[in-house]
Amino acid sequence: MRILITGSAGFVGSHLVERFLNEGHTVIGVDNYISGQVSNTDLFRDHPRFTFIEADVSHGIPYTGEKLDWVMHFASPASPPHYQQFPVETLMVGAQGTQNGLELAHAHGAGFFLASTSEVYGDPHVHPQPETYWGNVNPIGVRSCYDEAKRYAEAITMAYHRSRGVNTRIIRIFNTYGPRMRPDDGRVITNFVHQALRGEPLTVYGDGSQTRSFQYIDDLVEGISRLMMVKYHEPVNLGNPDEFTMIELASKTMNLVESKIDLVNLDLPADDPKQRRPDIGLAWKIIKWRPLKGIDSGLNRVFDEQKIKS
Amino acid sequence: MRILITGSAGFVGSHLVERFLNEGHTVIGVDNYISGQVSNTDLFRDHPRFTFIEADVSHGIPYTGEKLDWVMHFASPASPPHYQQFPVETLMVGAQGTQNGLELAHAHGAGFFLASTSEVYGDPHVHPQPETYWGNVNPIGVRSCYDEAKRYAEAITMAYHRSRGVNTRIIRIFNTYGPRMRPDDGRVITNFVHQALRGEPLTVYGDGSQTRSFQYIDDLVEGISRLMMVKYHEPVNLGNPDEFTMIELASKTMNLVESKIDLVNLDLPADDPKQRRPDIGLAWKIIKWRPLKGIDSGLNRVFDEQKIKS
Numbered sequence: 083m084r085i086l087i088t089g090s091a092g093f094v095g096s097h098l099v100e101r102f103l104n105e106g107h108t109v110i111g112v113d114n115y116i117s118g119q120v121s122n123t124d125l126f127r128d129h130p131r132f133t134f135i136e137a138d139v140s141h142g143i144p145y146t147g148e149k150l151d152w153v154m155h156f157a158s159p160a161s162p163p164h165y166q167q168f169p170v171e172t173l174m175v176g177a178q179g180t181q182n183g184l185e186l187a188h189a190h191g192a193g194f195f196l197a198s199t200s201e202v203y204g205d206p207h208v209h210p211q212p213e214t215y216w217g218n219v220n221p222i223g224v225r226s227c228y229d230e231a232k233r234y235a236e237a238i239t240m241a242y243h244r245s246r247g248v249n250t251r252i253i254r255i256f257n258t259y260g261p262r263m264r265p266d267d268g269r270v271i272t273n274f275v276h277q278a279l280r281g282e283p284l285t286v287y288g289d290g291s292q293t294r295s296f297q298y299i300d301d302l303v304e305g306i307s308r309l310m311m312v313k314y315h316e317p318v319n320l321g322n323p324d325e326f327t328m329i330e331l332a333s334k335t336m337n338l339v340e341s342k343i344d345l346v347n348l349d350l351p352a353d354d355p356k357q358r359r360p361d362i363g364l365a366w367k368i369i370k371w372r373p374l375k376g377i378d379s380g381l382n383r384v385f386d387e388q389k390i391k392s
Numbered sequence: 393m394r395i396l397i398t399g400s401a402g403f404v405g406s407h408l409v410e411r412f413l414n415e416g417h418t419v420i421g422v423d424n425y426i427s428g429q430v431s432n433t434d435l436f437r438d439h440p441r442f443t444f445i446e447a448d449v450s451h452g453i454p455y456t457g458e459k460l461d462w463v464m465h466f467a468s469p470a471s472p473p474h475y476q477q478f479p480v481e482t483l484m485v486g487a488q489g490t491q492n493g494l495e496l497a498h499a500h501g502a503g504f505f506l507a508s509t510s511e512v513y514g515d516p517h518v519h520p521q522p523e524t525y526w527g528n529v530n531p532i533g534v535r536s537c538y539d540e541a542k543r544y545a546e547a548i549t550m551a552y553h554r555s556r557g558v559n560t561r562i563i564r565i566f567n568t569y570g571p572r573m574r575p576d577d578g579r580v581i582t583n584f585v586h587q588a589l590r591g592e593p594l595t596v597y598g599d600g601s602q603t604r605s606f607q608y609i610d611d612l613v614e615g616i617s618r619l620m621m622v623k624y625h626e627p628v629n630l631g632n633p634d635e636f637t638m639i640e641l642a643s644k645t646m647n648l649v650e651s652k653i654d655l656v657n658l659d660l661p662a663d664d665p666k667q668r669r670p671d672i673g674l675a676w677k678i679i680k681w682r683p684l685k686g687i688d689s690g691l692n693r694v695f696d697e698q699k700i701k702s
Contacts (some may be wrong), residue, residue, distance in 0.1 A: 169551040170491075177487035177544060181480075202531055220526050221512055221543040222550045222562075222626060230540075230547035233531040234487060237540035240532045241479040252532075316532060 084150050086110040088139045088183060089116025089157030094197065094255070094302065098154060099126055101303050107131070110145060114138040117159040122262055140174040143182050150190040152310065155183040155325055156197040157234075162225065162351065163268035169227035169338050176231025177238070184242040184250075193249045195310065196239045198317060200256040200358055201229045208227065210359040213254070214316050224352050236317060243315050251309050256321025256360045260299030261387040270328060271296060274335040275384055277343075284336075284343055288350035290329040293357045297322035298375035298383075308369035321360035322373040334377060338385050394460050396420040396502075398449045398493060399467030401428025403573050404507065404565070404612065408464060409436055410611050416557070417441070420455060423446040424479060427469040432572055450484040453492050460500040462620065465493040465545075466507040472535065472661065473578035479537035486541025492562075503559045505620065506549045508627060510566040511539045515665040522671040523564070523627050526610060533663040546627060553625050561619050566631025566670045569690065570609030571697040580638060581606060584645040585694055587653070593681040594653055598660035600638040603667045607632035608685035608693075618679035631670035632683040644687060648695050 085102050089095040090111025095118065102109050110132045111123065113297050115136070126132040139157050158175045159165040161223050165172040179195065187194035195327040203211045204219035219229045236252055259271040267273075277284050297320070305320040326334075329345075365371045395412050399405040400421025405428065412419050418441045425446070436442040447454050449467050469475040469487045475482040490506065497504035513521045514529030529539045546562055553560040558681065569581040577583075587594050607630070615630040636644075639655075646653050675681045 169555055170548070173487075173544070173548045174491070177483075183482070204526065216514065216528050216530050218526050218528075219543075221546045224554075226543075226547040227551050230544050233529075233536075234483070234540050234544040236531045237536040238483045241483060241537050244534075245479055359395070373507060 083152060084108045084110070084146060084148060085152045085154060086111045086143070086150050086186070087154045088143070088154055088179065089118060090134070091115060091120065091122040091157060092160070094299065095156040096122035096125065096262055097260070097299050097303050098156065098306065099132065101307065103129055103131055110147065112137055112139055112143060113157065116168060117164045117264070119264060125162070131332065132257045139182055140171070140178040140193065143186050145186065150186070150192040150268070152193045152195060153183045153187040154195040155180055158231070159228070160199070165228040166224055173231045175342055180235040180238055183334050184239065184248055188242065188246055188312045190249050193251065193310065194239065194242070195251045195306070196235055196253070198252050199232050200254050200319070200321060200360065201225070202233050202236065202254060203358065204229060205355040206358065208235050209357060210323060210361040211319070211321060212361040213364055214318055227326045248294065249313070250315050252280045252315070252317040253309060253320050254307065255302060256297055256319065256358065257294050258297045258299055258302050258366065259384060261384060269293065271384065272329060274332060275381070275388055278335050278339045279342070283346040284332045286328050286332060286345050286347050289347070290345070291327050292354070293325045293327050293359065295322050295325045295359045296377055296380070297373055298380040301373035303376055305365060305369065305371045308371050312368055314368050318365050319360040319362055320365060321362065323359055323375060325360055326340065326377065327361045339383060393462060394418045394420070394458060394533065395462045395464060395630070396422065396453070396455060396460050396496070397429060397464045397466060398422045398453070398489065399423060400444070401430065401432040402466060404568065404609065405466040406432035406435065406572055407570070407609050408466065408616065411617065413441055414440055420445065420457065421451055422447055423451060426478060427474045427574070429574060433634065433700070448687050449492055450481070450488040453496050453693055456548070460496070460502040462505060463493045463497040464502045464505040468541070469538070471578045473500055473540040476534055483535045483541045486545045490545040494549065494558055498556055498558050498619050503561065503620065504549065504552070505561045506545055506563070506617070507656055508542050508546050508564045509566050510629070510631060510668055510670065511535070512543050512546065512564060513668065514539060515663065516668065519667060520633060520669040520671040521629070523629055530663050534658055535663050540648050559598055559623070560583065561626050562625070562627040563619060564627050564629050565612060565630065566607055566668065567604050568607045568609055568612050569694060571694060580604065580641060581691070581694065584642060585691070585698055588645050588649045589698055594642045595657040596638050596642060596655050597664065598655050599657070600642070601657070603635045603637050603669065605632050605635045605669045606687055606690070607683050608690040611683035611685055615675060615679065615689065617683045618687065624678050628675050629670040629672055629676070631672065632677060633669055634687060635669045636687065645690060648691060
C-alpha cells in the first residue's frame with residue numbers, strides 16, 4: 083500500500099512509518115517540525131520506500147504522487163506544554179489540517195485515519211470511559227485549543243464519512259509512551275525518566291493521587307494496524323486500562339534506578355483531569371485487541387533508550 | 393463606528409445591521425446566502441452607510457476599506473435542518489470563518505464579537521445552564537457539525553484573545569425568534585406560526601414535554617449592544633429563562649388564531665436536547681441586561697408579520 087502520514091516526525095507517527103516500511107508498504111511522511119523531531123525523519127531518510135515532505139498540513143498537503151491507499155492524520159502538538167505554546171497552530175491542525183487530509187483522501191479514494199485523543203473526554207464524570215461517553219471538556223480553558231480541536235476533528239471526519247462517503251477511522255489515543263518521545267515532552271513518564279537519570283527529584287503535581295493509565299507504543303501501533311483492516315467508522319479507544327497514581331509511578335521509576343529519589347510537589351495545572359482510563363471493550367470486540375506490554379517492562383525499555391542516549 | 397457583520401443577511405445579523413444603522417454607525421454586511429436571505433440585504437441596500445459584500449467568509453473576508461472598529465461573526469447555518477444539509481460548510485464557518493474574522497479584527501485593531509450558541513451545552517445535565525457549565529455534546533452525532541464548530545469557535549476566539557491580545561466577546565445565544573426568520577427555518581416557533589396560519593396541524597416532536605425558552609430578537613440585540621461596551625471576554629448567555637413545554641407553546645399558538653388545531657406527533661430527532669434554559673445571572677451582573685418581551689406579545693408580533701406577508 084501507499085500510505086501518507088502527517089506528523090511522521092512525531093512520536094507516534096515515526097513508529098507508524100517504521101511499522102509500515104517493515105511491512106513492505108510505501109510511506110510518504112509529512113511534518114513541519116513544530117513538535118516533530120528531525121531525528122525521527124533521519125531514521126528513514128535513506129529507505130527506498132520512504133519519501134519526506136516538509137510542510138504545514140494546516141495550509142495544504144503538497145502531495146502530487148501516485149494514488150494513495152491511506153491518509154493517516156497524526157500531526158498535532160500533543161503534550162500540554164507544546165500545545166499551549168502553539169494554541170492557534172494546534173487549533174488549525176485539528177480543523178484545516180484534518181480537512182486537508184480528508185480532501186486528499188477523498189480525491190484519491192483512499193482511507194482516512196484520524197488520531198484523536200482521550201482528551202475529548204476532558205475531566206470525565208464516567209470512569210472508565212467508553213466511546214459512548216460524550217466527555218466533560220471546558221471549551222474556553224487553556225487546554226481547549228487541543229481538546230476542542232480534536233473534538234472538531236472527529237466531527238468533521240464523521241461529516242466527510244456521512245456526506246461524502248470517505249472511508250474513515252477514528253481512534254482515541256490514551257496516554258502512550260515509548261522510545262523517541264521528545265525529552266521536553268513535558269508529560270509524566272518522560273519527566274520522571276529524565277529526572278531519575280539526572281538524580282533530580284521527581285515532579286509530582288498536586289498530591290499525586292490523580293491516576294493515569296499508560297500504553298506502550300507498540301501496543302498502540304498494533305491496534306492502529308488492526309483497525310485499518312475492519313470497516314468501523316466510529317471512534318475506538320486505544321489505551322491501557324492499568325491505572326496508577328502518580329505516586330505509584332514515581333515509585334516504579336525509583337525502582338529502576340535502584341535509589342531513593344525525593345519527590346517535589348507542584349500545583350495541579352488548570353483543568354488537569356483527575357483520572358482517565360479507557361474502556362477497551364469495543365477494541366476487543368471488533369479487532370480482538372488488548373495491550374500486551376505492562377508498565378514495568380515498558381518503563382524499562384524507555385529507561386534503557388535514554389541511558390544509551392545520555 | 394465602522395462595523396463589519398458576517399451573516400448580515402441572516403435573521404440575527406439583519407437585526408444587528410438595522411440597529412447599528414439606526415444608531416448612526418457604518419455597516420459592512422457580508423453573506424454568501426447559504427442560509428441568509430437576499431430580502432434581508434435588500435432592506436438596507438440603498439442606505440448610505442451600508443455596504444454589502446457577497447462572500448463565503450470561510451474562504452476569506454474580502455474587505456479592503458477603512459479601519460474597522462468591530463468584526464461581528466454571525467455567519468452560520470443555525471437551524472438543525474440547515475446545518476445538517478450543509479455539515480462541512482457549517483464546520484468551516486465555525487473554524488476558518490471564525491479565524492478569518494479574528495485575523496481581520498487583529499489586523500484592524502478592532503474588537504471581535506462571536507455569536508456562539510446554547511448548543512455548546514448540548515443535552516445539559518445542569519439546569520438552568522450557567523456559563524461555567526462545560527456541556528454535554530456528542531462529538532460525532534448528526535448535530536456535532538454545528539455544536540462542535542461553535543465550541544471550536546469559542547476556543548479559537550479565546551486563543552486569539554490570550555495569545556494575540558484581540559479584544560473579544562463571546563455570547564451564547566439561546567433560542568431566539570422574531571420577524572425575518574426563514575419560513576423554512578425548521579424550528580418550532582416558525583413551524584407553529586406557519587402551520588397555524590395555514591390551518592394545518594402543529595407538529596410536535598416526541599410527547600411535547602421537552603421544554604425550551606424563547607427570546608425575542610430585540611432583547612438579544614440589546615444584550616449584544618450592551619456587551620460591546622464592557623470589557624468582558626468570557627462567554628455570556630443571552631436568552632430568556634421563561635420555560636415552556638412544546639405542548640404549552642402549541643396552546644399559545646392556538647390562542648392566537650382563536651381556533652382549535654390538531655397536534656401531530658413525530659419522533660424526537662437524534663440528540664435533541666430534552667430541556668434548555670439560560671442562567672442569565674452573569675448578563676445581569678455585568679451589563680444589567682434581562683429580556684423584557686414575553687412570549688405572548690412576541691408570538692403576536694411574529695404572527696402579524698406573517699399575516700401581512702401571506
